[in-house]
Amino acid sequence: MDTVESGGLAVCTNYRESSRSGTGAARAIAARVFGAWSLGKLGHVGRALRLFHPGAGPGRAGPGRGLRRSCRFRVPPPQSLTMATSCTRLTGDLCSQVLDSVDALLFDCDGVLWKGDSMIPGAAALVNRLQERGKLVFFLTNNSTKSREMYVEKLRRLGFQAHCEQVFGSAPCAALYLRQEAKLSGSVYLIGGAALRGELQAQNIACSDSGPGPGLVQAMATEPLDPTVAAVLIGFDEHFTYTKLCRASRYLQDPACIFLATNTDTLLPLEGGGIPGTGCLVKAVEAASKRTAYVIGKPNDYMFKCLMKENGIDPSRTVMVGDRLDTDILMGTSCGLRTILALTGVSTLEEVRAHQESNSPERHKLVPTYYVNSVADLFPGLE
Numbered sequence: 001m002d003t004v005e006s007g008g009l010a011v012c013t014n015y016r017e018s019s020r021s022g023t024g025a026a027r028a029i030a031a032r033v034f035g036a037w038s039l040g041k042l043g044h045v046g047r048a049l050r051l052f053h054p055g056a057g058p059g060r061a062g063p064g065r066g067l068r069r070s071c072r073f074r075v076p077p078p079q080s081l082t083m084a085t086s087c088t089r090l091t092g093d094l095c096s097q098v099l100d101s102v103d104a105l106l107f108d109c110d111g112v113l114w115k116g117d118s119m120i121p122g123a124a125a126l127v128n129r130l131q132e133r134g135k136l137v138f139f140l141t142n143n144s145t146k147s148r149e150m151y152v153e154k155l156r157r158l159g160f161q162a163h164c165e166q167v168f169g170s171a172p173c174a175a176l177y178l179r180q181e182a183k184l185s186g187s188v189y190l191i192g193g194a195a196l197r198g199e200l201q202a203q204n205i206a207c208s209d210s211g212p213g214p215g216l217v218q219a220m221a222t223e224p225l226d227p228t229v230a231a232v233l234i235g236f237d238e239h240f241t242y243t244k245l246c247r248a249s250r251y252l253q254d255p256a257c258i259f260l261a262t263n264t265d266t267l268l269p270l271e272g273g274g275i276p277g278t279g280c281l282v283k284a285v286e287a288a289s290k291r292t293a294y295v296i297g298k299p300n301d302y303m304f305k306c307l308m309k310e311n312g313i314d315p316s317r318t319v320m321v322g323d324r325l326d327t328d329i330l331m332g333t334s335c336g337l338r339t340i341l342a343l344t345g346v347s348t349l350e351e352v353r354a355h356q357e358s359n360s361p362e363r364h365k366l367v368p369t370y371y372v373n374s375v376a377d378l379f380p381g382l383e
């Protein structure tokens with residue numbers, strides 16, 4: 001099956017209005033925008049739609065206030081969307097046309113370019129050819145276990161041409177958020193690994209002692225807390241303990257303490273299977289603290305905002321390539337990008353079809369514009 005048909009198009013002009021499930025005004029311009037898209041003239045419409053939204057704050061320096069202060073770029077609000085009317089397989093002339101119409105391609109990594117330590121066959125050749133053809137290539141990953149340098153090392157080891165400025169991971173972007181947007185003045189209580197700690201240090205952000213291993217429960221309730229801690233940051237932590245959960249929740253009893261998470265993926269895909277991901281740890285701390293973390297990774301648009309700030313790409317000439325509907329595709333849709341689902345990872349065409357057939361506008365946001373069996377299928381479009 002080459003095309004997964006969809007019931008319709010929804011383009012919203014206003015975040016708050018769209019939250020009331022598609023206003024007449026939004027629907028009225030939908031056809032116009034779709035027409036512009038069909039004619040390849042979406043750029044001006046995309047710019048018109050690129051409205052700014054404040055977002056929800058994680059603590060005393062929430063993303064709304066911070067971003068309003070310092071960001072020069074603007075991306076569409078989460079529900080200002082250009083959603084796919086069909087999920088079409090990219091082959092032949094259509095593949096060539098799509099690649100001709102984009103200047104930049106954003107690639108998720110796990111499940112798209114590699115699985116564990118094994119490259120998806122043909123992925124490096126594709127990425128390298130794209131760059132030889134003058135396309136801008138970026139790597140967007142929710143995985144917080146690696147720094148930018150570690151990602152570049154892995155990319156090069158697997159044969160990809162890459163440098164640090166092309167990598168936007170949840171670890172470096174979390175550190176950037178705390179330094180540039182939240183203007184953090186204290187230290188961070190970190191539940192996370194060495195790479196995340198290193199990214200914080202690169203931004204001159206101190207980490208409080210994460211605490212000893214299991215101890216007396218009563219002592220956990222009364223032990224003195226570090227008065228310098230102004231934020232709690234959750235990333236993947238293979239040494240997550242009850243002690244860390246207890247300390248994090250006690251810091252978060254202060255409503256001014258910023259609560260940040262690198263990502264909410266509940267599965268960390270590894271070669272041969274998967275294990276519980278960062279999202280499971282975030283859920284535990286959220287339950288214990290009765291607070292909700294501000295999430296840096298996809299489907300939130302913060303990593304894309306970082307990319308826009310550094311590179312100034314045109315969303316109407318950018319495509320997001322990912323293997324997960326609820327992170328990669330949703331972020332791409334929310335940011336006004338066309339999206340390509342690669343069927344080499346988590347999500348399937350059956351899930352796409354179920355989202356399309358749903359009556360829920362929220363689920364329609366998860367429908368990609370195109371799909372390929374593998375990113376290697378894009379290669380003939382460059383010939």
Ligand SMILES: [Mg+2]
Nearest residue numbers: 108110111323
């Ligand atoms: Mg992935």
